[in-house]
Amino acid sequence: MIEGTTMSSTSSDRTRREWLIPVLLLLPIAALFLIGYVFPISQLVLKSVQSESGWTLKNYSEIASSSSFFWIVLKTLKLAATVTTICLIVAYPLAYTISRCSPRVATSLLLVVTLPYLTSVLIRTYAWIVLLGPSGPINKMLLNVGLISEPLQMVFNSAGVYIGMVQVQLPLMVFPLYAALVRINPSLTNAAQSLGSPPSDAFLRVTLPASMPGLVSGCTLVFLSCLGFYITPELLGGPDDYLIAQGISLRVLILGNFNEAAAQSSVLLIAVILIFLVFRNRIADELDDRPQGGAGISSDRAASGLSLAHPLAGRLSSALHGVLLRSHELLSLVRRPLLFFCAGLAILLLVLPFAIVVPLAFSDAPYLTFPPPAYSLRWFTRLFGNSQWLDALSFSLRWAGFSALLSALVGIPAAFALVRHRFPGRLPIYLLLISPLIIPHVVMAVSLFFAFAKSPLIGSPLAFALSYTLIGAPYAIVVMVAGLKRFDRTLERAAASLGAGPLTTLRTVTLPLLLPTLASAAIFAFIVGFDDVVFGLFLSGPSATPLPMRMWDNIRLEISPQIAVIAVLFLVVLAALCLLRLFVGAALKGRQDRAAVRAGHG
Structure with missing residues (x-):
């Protein structure tokens, strides 16, 4: 009886320790988030339902009945969806190329993707102002080759916003795509090709379905990041490129309309949280405790893509078999040059801003001009003075x-x-x-x-x-x-x-x-x-x-x-x-x- 009591006490102590250790480990960050995150955001939501006379939903009814706010939200959603789509199109060839490279080359290419991600958004946005300006290098190049007769207006408008946003968000799409593609077992595509499937068809039936987890994660991250992005649209956009983040900032810093700003902030917050919760499993994939072998999981997912699920799609594929086969064979002939060309364009987009800002730092001109007429350390001297x-x-x-x-x-x-x-x-x-x-x-x-x-x-x-x-x-x-x-x-x-x-x-x-x-x-x-x-x-x-x-x-x-x-x-x-x-x-x-x-x- 005493021995049983002792064993029960020991088990109880072990259970308490198992609970106590994670509590103690989480306590510092819990205190930080409670003071600086949970409490302020709860205050923001409460302020959105307050007025001078007390509790009210007036702020929400005003923005719900505001046609201008509706168009701002629509423009924000359009920007987020468009940038996400472009990032996916640009990032997939790059991520696929990196996943098929040797470890040494892949490490170098991932470093090229990572460095822009770690570099200041302000610096990259500044570089795009120079690149896309009427007298910038892109307009000069287009004029010199005769593609245009006068400079294009590519900055302080929607074009500049989209270009700058795609460059800023591109690494967020590349990383999850690469993580998914590198786990795919190459023998699956080899098996499909050995059964007569052209490489492009094997990609559509095997690789693309198996990479869907990374594709969904990347699209979710980019879309959510774009919804409340402030810096690039503010600096590269024009008066018509007015998004919800700018509207919130304007109401707080200039108009002093705090209650309406709180309501708009709460709407944006709720929208982001809902999307975040819908895709929580993709976003929190690294906390998954299932075996990380990757090949087996990817094999199952890829295998599910080897056959077309919908009967109608299957019949349509059979009817167009000859045409599709010839298209895939033609595409397979140019797939490698096309892949490397698209991957090269993505790398160029990532590194182009740095090719501009470094020479500008050593410019001897008293104003902003590219290329610099001469080089000196005058701007370094001015900074340190x-x-x-x-x-x-x-x-x-x-x-x-x-x-x-x-x-x-x-x-x-x-x-x-x-x-x-x-x-x-x-x-x-x-x-x-x-x-x-x-x-x-x-x-x-x-x-x-x-x-x-x-x-x-x-x-x-x-x-x-x-x-x-x-x-x-x-x-x-x-x-x-x-x-x-x-x-x-x-x-x-x-x-x-x-x-x-x-x-x-x-x-x-x-x-x-x-x-x-x-x-x-x-x-x-x-x-x-x-x-x-x-x-x-x-x-x-x-x-x-x-x-x-x-x-x-x-x-x-x-x-x-x-x-x-x-x-x-x-x-x-x-x-x-x-x-x-x-x-x-x-x-x-x-x-x-x-x-x-x-x-x-x-």
Whole structure:
């Protein structure tokens, strides 16, 4: 009886520990999100149903009956759908090409895709203003080859918005497509071709169906990101390119119509959340605990695509068999040149802005002109001699760096809790913690502005520390979750078998092996804070002006080569961080190899 009681007590203690550990790991980020995310957004929604006389739905009825708001929403949806479609068409050939390359080439190409994603949206938008301008290089090239007789108006209108948005959003489409394509077993397409199917037909029946999870994920991410995107439409668009994010900002910063802005923000928030919940399984795929072999899963999905499901489609395919076969044979002849051409265009679209901003930084001209008539360091000298720019740079470096550290400190324990422990509500908690990646920043910034407007937090550095951590911590969580899912726990079990406790194993084995992942998490968190503009529009003050706000004012009012200097400095810092991360990874791999050799000799 006593032995049974002891065993029951031991089991109860173990159960309490299993519950307590993830709670303690999630506690820091839960406190952060409660103060800076859940409370402000709840205040935003409450403000949308308030007026001077009390609770009311008047704000919603006004925007529901407003034809202008209806057209703004329609234009926003059109932009999001069009950009998503173009990104899919441009990204698929690139992702497919990368998935079929050797590991070394694929790594290089993925780096080319990643670097623009990590580079400031302001810098890339600035580059497109130069590229698409009436006297820009694209118009000059078209004039020189005789395709046009006068410069095209491609900036400060819808054309500029679409081009800039596609370039900004393209990496978000490439990454999930590549992740899905690289898991497809090549033997499936080989089997289809061996049975007489032309390569293009095998692609449509095998590869495309098997890549649908990545396609859906990429389209969802791009569409949601476009719904509340602010920077590129604001800088590249014209008066007719007025979207819902601009409308919210206008009502808060200029008109002072806070209740209507809260209602519009709530409508945008609800729309994004609904789409987010519908596709939650695709977005949270990395938290899936099923075996990640990939080949078997992809094989089943691909196999389902080998036959046409609908009887009518099957009969139509049989009737047109001859025509389709000849079309596929013709397409198969040109598939490789066509694929490489499309992939090359996608790479060109990604890197073209950098080919512009780097020469501009060394321009000797007193104004913006490309190509520069001569080269000098005059704009570097001007930047380092301007105290306002230096103060803004120092502010961004300090507080983005502090927020990156804070993001890692709260995000890494949360990732351990989500990956290493099983508890009720795990998936909803994960979705909540990564939701700032999806929720439009303009909504989050307005909610912080309303929640803390009467406190000294607005206009202080602490406001930026809070906002940067809120948008940086989800990146740290996503990177760490992916790293922990790939982590081989054999060495952890070996350390435990030698008598090492959990904390000792964590300190001496787990964290050192995860050092490259930790570095990546911190780099992503730093860059997302350093690049932010939207929070700066609502939270800046005389003693708290980040560098992106200086850049924002310069682009809107002056458009000088000064931004190109910032771009070069940013690229240098980014390259140094990436090299540091690669060095740490190489050093760690060498250490692991030496340890494995010693263990083998032992």
